[in-house]
Amino acid sequence: MSGGLSGGASGAAAAGEVVLSARDVHRDYQLAGETVHAVRGISLEVRAGDWVALVGPSGCGKSTLLNLLGAIDRPTSGTIAVRGRDIAALRDRDATAFRLRHVGFVFQRFYLMPQLSALENIELPMAEAGVARAERRARARELLAYVGLDARERHRPAELSGGEQQRAAIARALANRPAFLLADEPTGELDAATGAGIIALFARLNAAGTTIVVVTHDGDLARAARRVIHLRDGHVVNEVHA
């Protein structure tokens, strides 16, 4: 893998500044006619350069909280702010633009576009953001080199291993220099050795200043984080600092 990555986060925050905060956030939804209280009054803060792991049993609200923090979902009540700006009240168009420019998403199942090459997958968010073709191609190549896939730029997702797909997905998440990276079970589909490579990549990104919030069941990934927040039944039950 190559070393550095040019450019910082969008509107780069000073180290230690609160970039993400949740205040008494609730999220209820209907499932089979019943109300599910997925998140029940969670408050937390994430500072620039943090690496936070959200852990807990299945159904405890980790992924729901991550979706709320990334403006994919809206809280039933409470506020979520990014550098003081309330994102819970954003209209769909503004929330979409916010996700495009300020959030990097990494999913358990990678979710690369199967019909696009690795390079094109990384270009996709930049194309959406209106980055000129030459510039986004150069940035995509830089990111592929950063995650160690510079020799695989023409390959489609089906031609990449699980670990390679996840690295490409991480590169895609970094494309628009987001303020923070949100990852939902990023090692969940990978074997231990491959997962270790992804953890190392996260560590390298965090060391370079990238703020990361990760949902995981993976003990190794949780241990690598600076802070581990334990959730149960939609509540924060415990927080451990490394």
Next chain:
Amino acid sequence: MIGVLAAASLLRHRARTALAVAGVAVSAAMVLDMVMLSTGMRESFRSLLERGGFQVRVGPRGAMPFDGEATVGGGAGLLDTLRAIRGITMVAPVLGATLHAPQPGGAVAAFALGVIAGSQGDYVLQEGHEAVADGEVVLNDPMLAAVRRRVGDTLTLATGYDPQLRTFSGGRTLRIAGRVRFRYLAADQRGAALPLATLQAMGGDARRDRLSLVMLRVDPAADVEAIRAGIDAALPRVSALSTATALQQAEQRLSYFRQLAFILGSISLVVGFLLVTTIVTVSVHERVGEIAVMRAIGVSRRHVVQQVVLEGLVLSLAGSAGGLALGLVTARWLDSILATFPGLPESVDFFLFQSIPALAALGMLVLTGLAAGAIPAWRAATLPVAATLRREAVA
């Protein structure tokens, strides 16, 4: 990037896309053929009527030209009256009759026209010369074949034939002056033309000085409708029909075809719409996870809609292009079948390609494809992102 994604999405299931395009092409061909059918007969009829350069047809009152055996008497006086009307530059009288050629074992019948050579508009000379002199006749190919004669031979023709007694009346031996093709006869219909006076004389008292039709050529500067109306008002024994009126009457008679074409064309459009909607909906349904991820990483609803609509548009465009070729081939094939319909003039086409109506019809299909893509596109764009990702993760 939207175009790349749309193209890639269509190419992901090549066979399905090809079948969908084929289906739209069949639908487009049907729409095109119906448009061609709705205009074909009308335009063919117009072309047929205008070909001779006559703008007004005068016949016995209450009868269409050659509709039955109706004739009008006092032909010479009628022609003089018509020639005297200001604005009429040519008067072409026609008498219709059935002639019988005695042949071993019976007779060969032919539809015969008594005309004045040089002013007629019923046939095109193909060999020899027109029947100018008394005792001359011109025949078309089916008649020449039936009587086994050639140009220059003689042929006995009779105006009356009793099949019971096998006797002929009003017979006369005529010289075949030329070979012709009749404009208003079916391809296999036997026909003959001879000088008007000869045919009137052969018909005896029943046809003496009688006419079936008089065709009038009008000065381009003159008002055709005014002349037509003037004849109608001044001559109670005849009725005058302008080409425009004839077309109007033909249109009324052909309205059944137009309605049929409209209904079938509309059904084809609906089929095309449903086909594109189904294919794009299935495609969207298969990709809800991908679409939710696109939305999650910041792809706007507008671009998701554009991508899906583009897929529908490409399907309908490709289908319309294929439908154009398919429609032209099937129209030609159907035309060749319908051309054998008994009694139809050889030059009548049921299906006529006219670029503007044809492109308008295919354009409508493309617009239908756009609308068809819009429904699944909206569904894709309004997917609840978090819930869809959650469902996909569980799946």
